Amino acid sequence: MNVIIFGPPGAGKGTQAQHIVGKFxxxxxxxxxxxxxxxxxxxxxxxxxxxxxSNGDFATDEIVNxxxxxxxxxxxxxxxxxxxxxxxxxxxxENLDLLLKDxxxxxxxxxxxxxxxxxxxxxxxxxxxxxMRSDDNTTTILKRYDTYMETTKPVLDFxxxxxxxxxxxxxxxxxEISRKIEQILSV
Ligand code: AMP
Numbered sequence: 001m002n003v004i005i006f007g008p009p010g011a012g013k014g015t016q017a018q019h020i021v022g023k024f025x026x027x028x029x030x031x032x033x034x035x036x037x038x039x040x041x042x043x044x045x046x047x048x049x050x051x052x053x054s055n056g057d058f059a060t061d062e063i064v065n066x067x068x069x070x071x072x073x074x075x076x077x078x079x080x081x082x083x084x085x086x087x088x089x090x091x092x093x094e095n096l097d098l099l100l101k102d103x104x105x106x107x108x109x110x111x112x113x114x115x116x117x118x119x120x121x122x123x124x125x126x127x128x129x130x131x132m133r134s135d136d137n138t139t140t141i142l143k144r145y146d147t148y149m150e151t152t153k154p155v156l157d158f159x160x161x162x163x164x165x166x167x168x169x170x171x172x173x174x175x176e177i178s179r180k181i182e183q184i185l186s187v
Pocket of ligand 1: 009031032033035052053056057058059060061064084085086087088092135144
């Protein structure tokens with residue numbers, strides 16, 4: 001089974017993705033983690049995107065599309081993918097559809113974690129203390145939220161009419177969100 005989990009920064013996508021990975025033996029595809037890895041390793045891509053990420057802007061569609069291509073076509077990970085933080089734009093969503101079609105796969109579940117701004121600010125401040133991410137300060141959080149709303153709203157419109165789309169209240173306790181997702185995936 002392949003799953004998409006999406007929602008604004010701080011919605012708990014990564015936390016929920018990790019939980020599902022453990023329970024259902026899936027492979028987490030986090031473009032945020034992949035991009036941070038590029039920055040850490042100071043690759044050509046990494047040097048280009050370092051400032052973009054720190055400022056709370058999005059990497060280009062070309063860069064992220066390229067990063068996930070090999071993963072989608074990896075036979076060991078076929079039908080075991082959970083996308084966390086991808087797609088984030090309509091063009092990425094269309095690209096993902098194409099890649100999945102070309103590799104004989106489909107998306108089985110789409111979860112949208114809907115969270116209000118106050119919860120996000122609270123969660124990201126907490127994460128900043130735990131993970132020391134360069135993009136977790138209040139100005140950047142708000143910028144990332146606005147960028148998300150602008151660019152990702154079309155992704156929500158793209159998926160929300162589908163039969164396998166589930167909106168989850170992301171303001172609830174993390175364990176409660178996990179329980180709901182697990183229940184849907186176990187049917
Ligand atoms: P995340 O770990 O998902 O919160 O992502 C951290 C940052 O990486 C984002 O604020 C963006 O700058 C960048 N990023 C992650 N995923 C994408 C994507 N699918 N498209 C563009 N930029 C991305």
